[in-house]
Amino acid sequence: MADENPFPGENNTGHFWDDNIRELRNPPPRWWMIAFWLSIAWWVLYGLLYPMWPTPPWKLEQTEQQHTRGMLGWTSIQEYKQGMEQVEQVRGQYEERIAQLSADEILADPGLLQYTIASSKVVFGDYCAACHGSGGQGNPGYPVLADNDWLWGGSLGKITETITGGRKGNMIGHQNILSEQEVDTLAQFAVDLSEGREASDEAWTLFNNKGCSGCHGPDATGVLGTLPTGDVITVGAANLTDRLWRFRPGGFESAKHTILYGVNQSGVEQTRDAVMPKFGGAGSAEGRLDENQIKKLAVYVHELGGGL
Known part of the structure; x- marks a missing residue:
């Protein structure tokens, strides 16, 4: 300077x-x-027209109002409620149709199907995504919904049944029933089938004689039979012939663990946990979704995996 x-x-x-x-x-x-x-x-x-000026500190004990109301009387909550009323008016026509139609009829209506899928994303995010992932990809320890592999059946009827009443898998632990060699044989049997290899006759014999086929089916697909409606008869046992593993990471050691300690076995410390709560049922403490929500959610899940 x-x-x-x-x-x-x-x-x-x-x-x-x-x-x-x-x-x-x-x-x-x-x-x-x-x-x-x-x-x-x-x-x-702006301060005169809209809520803005704070209440003087010496008057806070005399009133619950924390600011001036503004000459226009506008509030963000009021605007939100008006917006929701407009949204509900648009939704109403679709929701009324959904209430009157079955899930199969919704699936056959492209326009209504599009609305159902879009409006179900929020419900799925609130109630399902914590376990099954935001896109149905399945979080660790929970089933994948974005494929066409179903433990309890993938028809709209079966999915609705699952959402409404919940599911609880069951498989006894075989640590006191099978020998170590038999456990290894059955674990390798599961691995061979999942990788597309032919299992040995010895393994098939053991699979049938030890009662595994009673749950996993005679061909190890998890299906015990098929009804005329197309729904499968199953007890929720896994399909052993595909590459999908109910309990990850899968493979020989994972299969051994499941065979030894079972699924949902009371008093067995290392048993697998596989419980889905019920989301329907009027008057039930567990019932969290109404009939329309369950119907829409069933359609949404059905379309995630391509259905059956």
Whole structure:
């Protein structure tokens, strides 16, 4: 900064840097000053029209109102409620049709199906995603819904039944029933089938003689029979012939663990846990979804995995 002003009469402050950089006293442009004062006027006007001014501290004990209401009486909650009323008016026509139709009829209506899937994402996120993942990919320890492999059947009727009443798998632990060699044989049997290899005759004999086929089916697909409606008869036993594993990571050691300690066995410390709560049932403490929500959710889950 120079001690003497080398630019006299320039209306500068007398502060200089690098010989010629200086600070001037010129007033802001008129347009800028007009905008400045208008912004202040707008701020005052806004404070009069909308909720803004806080209640004076000495009056807080005398009133629950924490701010002025504004001359327009507008509130964000009021705007939200009005918006929800408009949304419900649009939804209403679809919800009425859903209440009158079956899940199969909804599936056959492209427009209604699109609405059902879109509106069910929130319900799925609230009640299902914590276990099955946001896209049905299945979190660790829980079934995948985004494939076409179903433990209890993938028809709309079976999915509705599952959501409404819940499911609880059951498989006894065989640690005191089978020898170590038999456990290894059956575990390898499951691995061979899952990888598309032929299992040995010895393994098939053991599979049938030890009662495994009673739950997993005579062909180890988990299906005990098929009804004329197309629904399968199953007790929730896994399909051993595909590459999907109910309890990950899968493979030989995982299969051994399940064979030894079973599924949902009381008093068995290392048993697998596989319980899905019920989401339907009027008057039930567990019932959390109404009939329409269950119907829509069944359609949504059905379409995640392509259905049957």
